[in-house]
Each structure stands twice: as structure tokens, then as C-alpha cells.
Amino acid sequence: MTRQPDVTIVGGGPAGSSLAIALGRAGARVVLYEKATFPRLKPCGEGLLPHGVAALERLIGVPDAPRVRGLRFSAGGETVDVDFPAGTGLVVRRDRLDTWLFTQARETAGVDVRVGTEFCGERGRVLVGADGTRSRFHRLLPAIPDRPRRVGLSTHVRGIAGVKDRVEVFFHDHGEIYVAPAGDGETLVAGLFDYRHFRRDGLRHLLGTLPGLRDRVEGFEQTTPMLASAPLGLRVPRIVDHERQLLLAGDAAGCPDPITGDGMALALSSTELAADAILTGRLGQYQSRRLARGRRARRLGRLMLWLSRTERRAAWFLRDFSGVVPLLLEVALEPGADPLRAK
Ligand SMILES: Cc1cc2nc3c(=O)[nH]c(=O)nc-3n(C[C@H](O)[C@H](O)[C@H](O)COP(=O)(O)OP(=O)(O)OC[C@H]3O[C@@H](n4cnc5c(N)ncnc54)[C@H](O)[C@@H]3O)c2cc1C
Numbered sequence: 001m002t003r004q005p006d007v008t009i010v011g012g013g014p015a016g017s018s019l020a021i022a023l024g025r026a027g028a029r030v031v032l033y034e035k036a037t038f039p040r041l042k043p044c045g046e047g048l049l050p051h052g053v054a055a056l057e058r059l060i061g062v063p064d065a066p067r068v069r070g071l072r073f074s075a076g077g078e079t080v081d082v083d084f085p086a087g088t089g090l091v092v093r094r095d096r097l098d099t100w101l102f103t104q105a106r107e108t109a110g111v112d113v114r115v116g117t118e119f120c121g122e123r124g125r126v127l128v129g130a131d132g133t134r135s136r137f138h139r140l141l142p143a144i145p146d147r148p149r150r151v152g153l154s155t156h157v158r159g160i161a162g163v164k165d166r167v168e169v170f171f172h173d174h175g176e177i178y179v180a181p182a183g184d185g186e187t188l189v190a191g192l193f194d195y196r197h198f199r200r201d202g203l204r205h206l207l208g209t210l211p212g213l214r215d216r217v218e219g220f221e222q223t224t225p226m227l228a229s230a231p232l233g234l235r236v237p238r239i240v241d242h243e244r245q246l247l248l249a250g251d252a253a254g255c256p257d258p259i260t261g262d263g264m265a266l267a268l269s270s271t272e273l274a275a276d277a278i279l280t281g282r283l284g285q286y287q288s289r290r291l292a293r294g295r296r297a298r299r300l301g302r303l304m305l306w307l308s309r310t311e312r313r314a315a316w317f318l319r320d321f322s323g324v325v326p327l328l329l330e331v332a333l334e335p336g337a338d339p340l341r342a343k
Pocket of ligand 1: 035118132136251263264
């Protein structure tokens with residue numbers, strides 16, 4: 001007779017795979033379900049902020065991928081460069097990152113993976129929902145999508161000149177567009193749009209029209225399909241069901257609007273909290289700490305969305321408050337501090 005696993009994890013994205021690794025290493029018996037097969041792409045800006053890189057380094061190391069030293073914000077002809085105050089970020093294609101992490105999970109002692117297999121209900125002592133923004137467990141622990149609703153698009157292209165060691169963020173009237181080095185001569189291009197102004201050809205259109213970009217596009221060749229995702233930001237007020245011994249992790253536990261660039265870093269840097277809670281049985285502690293981190297990221301996201309509501313406002317902020325931009329980045333990267341907390 002086979003013994004029941006200690007922990008069943010549903011979802012083999014960064015949150016689920018990293019948690020499986022942490023638990024397996026601590027001696028737990030884990031079953032990890034992933035309904036897709038790898039490699040698979042996922043709509044994403046693919047930038048991992050330095051605290052996410054540090055969390056990965058602590059857990060398992062980092063995959064081979066382009067490093068970035070900071071960000072470049074542009075709007076209405078204004079441009080501000082900001083370096084990360086400490087460490088470097090990573091731009092890593094999701095087909096590569098997720099395959100790499102899932103493989104590490106599969107190779108971890110105590111972890112049994114069921115790839116290409118949707119979770120059917122058979123579970124261990126603890127059940128973890130790491131199944132993303134459309135988690136099936138939101139039926140039990142409801143989620144509230146952010147407003148205004150936004151839509152994300154992402155793809156990879158060849159043919160954009162001057163993409164170096166920064167993630168470039170261009171603000172326009174209906175959202176932002178992100179350009180970053182993806183390695184092997186490819187460029188990640190992602191866009192976030194107010195859904196009322198969303199158009200399927202939005203990225204291609206903006207690449208051809210935005211100042212600071214249009215002159216750099218030389219024979220745009222798309223190398224991966226255009227992927228879309230909505231809704232983007234999500235709030236989940238309760239992420240633990242004590243009676244069912246169920247907890248949520250990663251995006252399923254709530255995620256800030258991707259304007260913060262913090263989704264993966266939040267998922268990875270919360271892995272230790274989740275693993276510790278499962279191993280010690282202190283699920284309530286996980287709920288309060290993880291929710292506090294999520295609130296902080298969401299507050300930052302709301303501020304960034306307000307500052308960039310129109311291209312004109314974003315340009316005004318970059319021009320008149322360029323000195324505040326590094327401070328905002330520090331807030332985003334320093335999980336302990338919270339100067340944005342409402343008094
Ligand atoms: C347009 C866009 C841009 C973004 N840009 C960035 C960025 O630049 N930087 C950043 O850090 N974050 C970014 N994010 C956020 C980031 O993509 C997420 O925070 C991250 O993917 C969360 O990881 P996760 O493991 O929680 O969920 P996911 O990556 O969504 O993984 C969930 C997994 O669960 C599986 N699954 C679902 N249901 C089941 C089931 N029933 N049974 C088995 N498996 C199941 C899915 O197949 C999937 O593999 C962006 C998001 C979007 C939409």
C-alpha cells in the first residue's frame with residue numbers, strides 16, 4: 001500500500017515548483033500536479049526583480065539568462081534611468097524558467113510529479129493551490145479582480161535595436177509597453193492595457209508608433225506566439241482554510257498588477273514562508289505575513305497606475321520628480337520597509 005503524501009501541490013509554475021523543492025528538501029513527501037507539459041510559454045514580462053533572484057539563489061541557484069542592472073522609464077519624450085540599488089535582475093523566458101524549475105522539483109527527493117495531469121481531488125494532509133490567477137480554489141477562498149480591468153500581451157521578437165542591460169518601460173495613454181533582452185538576440189516585448197482600449201495588434205502598433213521605439217524597430221520578426229492574459233491584479237482576502245488544511249501560493253494567493261514587475265519575485269520570496277508554515281503547522285502565520293507582502297505590492301501598483309494614468313502625467317512625473325523614481329524602486333525592492341503605508 002502506498003503512503004499518502006504529506007503535501008499535494010496543484011500547479012507547477014514558479015510558486016508550485018519552488019515550494020515542492022523547499023518541502024522535498026526538508027523531508028516532506030510531495031505530489032506536484034501540473035496540467036500543462038513543458039516547455040510551455042506563459043504571458044509575462046519575464047523580468048525577475050533582484051529580491052526574486054536572491055530568493056532563487058537561496059533555494060536552488062539561478063538559470064542561465066540575461067542580467068539587467070535596472071530600468072529605463074520613458075514617457076512623452078522624458079526618460080529616466082534607474083539602477084537597482086543592490087543586486088541585478090534577470091530576464092528569463094518563461095518556457096525556460098518554468099521548465100528548469102519544474103525539472104529541479106522532479107529531481108528533488110520526496111517529490112513526485114504528475115505532469116500533463118489536472119488535479120482530480122486526491123490529496124495529502126495539506127493541499128496547496130498554486131494554480132495561478134484562475135485558481136480552482138477561489139471557489140472556496142474567493143478572489144476579487146482589480147479595477148480598472150487590464151489585459152496583458154507578451155511575445156518575443158527579433159529586430160529591435162539598442163536593447164541592452166535594462167528593462168525599458170514606455171508609458172502611453174492606455175498602459176505600458178516593456179522591452180527587455182531575452183537572450184540569443186531575442187527581445188521580450190510585453191504590454192499592459194486598460195481593457196477598454198485593448199487591441200489585439202496593440203504591441204505591434206505601439207512598437208511602430210511610440211517615440212523612442214519606432215526608430216529602433218528594424219524588420220520586426222515575431223519568434224513566439226502572441227499570448228494574452230486577464231484579469232491582471234487580484235486580491236484574495238483569505239488564503240488559508242484551516243478546516244480543509246488548504247493554502248494558496250503564488251498568484252492564486254493574490255497578485256499585484258504586473259506594473260510592479262513583482263509577481264514572480266513575490267511568489268518566490270514567499271516560498272520559505274509557505275514551506276515553514278506547512279512544516280510547523282502554523283498556517284495562520286503564513287496567511288498574515290503573505291497577505292502583508294501582497295498588500296504592500298498592491299499599494300505600490302496602485303500608486304504606479306495613478307502616476308501613469310496618462311502619458312502626459314507620466315511625463316510630468318519623470319520630468320519634475322525624477323529624483324523620486326529611485327526611491328519608488330527601492331520601496332519595490334525592499335520587502336521589509338513600507339513607506340507607502342497609509343497613516
Ligand atoms: C502580461 C503579464 C506580465 C507580467 N510581467 C511580470 C514581470 O515582468 N515580472 C514578474 O515577476 N511577474 C510578471 N507577471 C506575473 C507573473 O507571470 C506571475 O506572478 C507568475 O507567473 C506567478 O507564478 P505562479 O506559479 O503563481 O502561477 P503560474 O505561473 O500561472 O502557474 C500556475 C500553474 O498551474 C497550472 N495549473 C492550473 N490549474 C491546474 C490544475 N487544475 N491542475 C494542475 N495544474 C494546474 C498551470 O498550468 C500553470 O503552470 C506578469 C503577468 C502578466 C499576465
